Amino acid sequence: MRICIKPHKRCEKCGHLVLEYLPQCPYCNRTSEDVMPKIVQPVAIKKDAVPRTAVRQAKQQSVVNKTRSTSNKNIYKIILAATSIAALLVAAIFLLKPAQYERSIMETLDADYVVKTNQELSGFADIYTKINRYRKSFDSNADYSEITYKRLYDYYHGFYNNADTTEKFRRTAIVEHEEKYRKPVTQKIHNVLDLWDDYVRKHDINNYLQVNVVTGYLVQEDYYDRYYRPKFYFGLSYPSGEYAIKDCFVALRIDYDNISEVLDLKTMKNNDNPQQYFYLSGVDNSSFWDYHTATVEIFNLTLRDGTKIYANDINNVPENVRLYQAHRSLENEERLIKEFVDSDYVTQSDYVKNYMDAKLRAKDPECFNFVNRFIF
DSSP states (O other): OOOOOOOEEEOTTTOOEEETTOSBOTTTOOBHHHHSOOOSSOOOOOGGGSOHHHHHHHHHHHHHHHHHHHHHHHHHHHHHHHHHHHHHHHHHHHHHOHHHHTSBTTSOOOHHHHHHHHHHSTTHHHHHHHHHHTHHHHTTOGGGTTOBHHHHHHHIIIIITOHHHHHHHHHHHHHHHIIIIIHHHHHHHHHHHHHHHHHHHHHOGGGTOEEEEEEEEEEEEOSSOEEEEEEEEEEEEOTTOGGGEEEEEEEEEETTTTEEEEEEHHHHHTTOBTTBOEEOTTOOOTTGGGTOOEEEEEEEEEETTSOEEEGGGGGGSOHHHHHHHHOOOHHHHHHHIIIIIOTTOOOHHHHHHHHHHHHHHHHOHHHHHHIIIIIO
16 A cells, blocks of 8 residues: 655644645635745646545634634623622612611611711701600600601601692692681671771871970070070871861970970960970070980870870770781781681691691601601
8 A cells, every 4th residue: 555645834824734735724824825935836736635634623723713702702791791780789789778778767777877878868867866866755666666767768858848749738728728718707807807997097196196396406695605495396297187186185204304294285286386496494405405305195185076085095906906907917817817706717827737747647657657756
């Protein structure tokens, strides 16, 4: 048997021995032009001249390369997925903190945990502080054992103390109160006010006469000296007209030497301008009115029809009427309603509070009771 060995060449790139007539290296796919010098006389090669072993080895190497590439991609995807899952777990643990955030309010929490949680949930530390402050008051109350810190926080900040929610309840309650309680008594209370307004118009002395004391100095001179005598006169005004009153009784007082005089309307009219005045003849002081004052108090006056009105008549007006006349607020109006119309009248503030409490209690009765007792 004869063994025929065909000529071989070594690939300059990978170093493998390959058949000399192959155009490229089957191991690294390098063409023969890159491996060796050009052949002057190319030899025709038959199709079945390539050894099966070489072809099989080339295919195996290609499969290996593809397998390695696919394997590397799969490993990268697995690592990426694992990293994402780990990040999500860390975030969930940090935000939700089920180990302590879901605990019953009967249990205490770590101080560091409370501080860190407050950075994520504003107001958490304040709630926890109040719970600790009153813990002895409820530590044996089974009604609160099911309340967790998360449940209480969500209820208080998400509902009970939520401005949008509470304002909606408040507006609805005000509309209901207006229809049920205030409108039915509006006319009645107006009638009461009209009566007292009319009484005040008729019995308030200031509606008939107002007196202002105008002060100055009378300068007197003689051959030897000059004297400054304090003087004064009355500025009179008549809101209801000068002829609405016939007479009056007033007391003039000066906080000097116990000066006090009783005057009537005629006397004041005779001294009501700069040329008609009173003066203190025994006083010489150019700065007298810098330290002293003159006042007039009206005790009573007589109208043209003979009716007498006294200064203390105005005290007959009920206090709640005077408050409302001075400041026409809803609160002052409701005081009048309870005094003159209905003593059992439900005020707007009471109705709104009861309405809102009912709505807030319905959301979570246990949390509502706890918040009202220990937090609000």
